[in-house]
Amino acid sequence: MITITEALGQILRGNAFLEFGFRHDLFNLTKLARFLRPQVEARTAKETQETALTMALSRLRRAAPAAPSSAEGHDLTLESVTVHSGLALRTFSRSPALQARLAKIYGEVHEKNGFCDLSLGMREVTIILDARLRDWLDEAVPQRPVYRNDEVAAVTARFPERHINAPGILYALMQRVTLQNINLIEISSTYTEISFFVAQADARLLFDTFFESFSLQSDPASTRRPLARGRK
Template identity: 25%
Template structure:
């Protein structure tokens, strides 16, 4: 059976920015209670009082404050080099039996050139490749018999080297995504390995995104 408290919990859990504001004590409970009155009334299918919602908000148990977690702080303090690569293009192809062969042609061509950025992700139905724009014509040639779904130019990648054991830290990626979202930075693509995390953004956002990532160490 739903209660006002469970409705408050459900709404807050689905609204990261709201949860953040509550944890930092920068939201007026009275004003928020009024704002939540209609959705909670609809969820319970009966009218509710603002005072009852405000009481539920005050009693709401915040999850562990991740930013104050000693383990999370330690990881951010140990972040390795942050590198930026520009002039990238993002290709999306429909999966096929010959797609891997097309990729092998590109890998053979760029294997000796360590200056070329390359990242490949295969999904259930499509595959994505981010590569230096200088190789664009080579991609068109190697994949000429494949079905191209998308292409985006003028992209930049910001790579962060993470300390070992980062995969055991709850909320690590959440903190990175949250801070980027607060700055209204749209992430075009994400590429991740065990100890390396890369976000891809449009060129006009790269300086702003780099500043946010750099401040993670502060």
């Protein structure tokens, strides 16, 4: 278990945005402590008092010109956060024949109630599916992938329709990902869902960060109420 100071150091280290504000003394440390509290609690796995965070930030500011920002929490309500672990990813150079083959595979996986996500770019196509099906996929698509990863998990945030026209929804979620220094492998979205594909080892941290950061739809007045934990 890490300390509050260690958790803050991990969050701040290498984050140019936070370092700039800290170095130029732009932030209110009390508000900054409130903003960073969910990220710190996710890393330390325990509840943290804002006063303790404020004191730790003050010590960091006196010790060196590198630390956090004063942005306040976003008024974003989520319906659920779910994790689907044990996924494999393949990215191929795009061609009409390959696209048709992957579309068929996509349908076959969903007929079996499996997980499958297909993303088409201008030059590449990425398919993500249950890792137990990776050998079947590799046999079905003999083309050599340009990238492969067998340790992937999806963290999916679902939000109410009323947020559709509100600006900054993706930014609010991405900000939490960035503050935890989590690398995003892929992103996929629909009308009211955004899925973040990350390394299996980062899935729990990202889930806990979303869980602690945003309010539940049934209680929008409470920004500290945890989300219903869902796992697929």
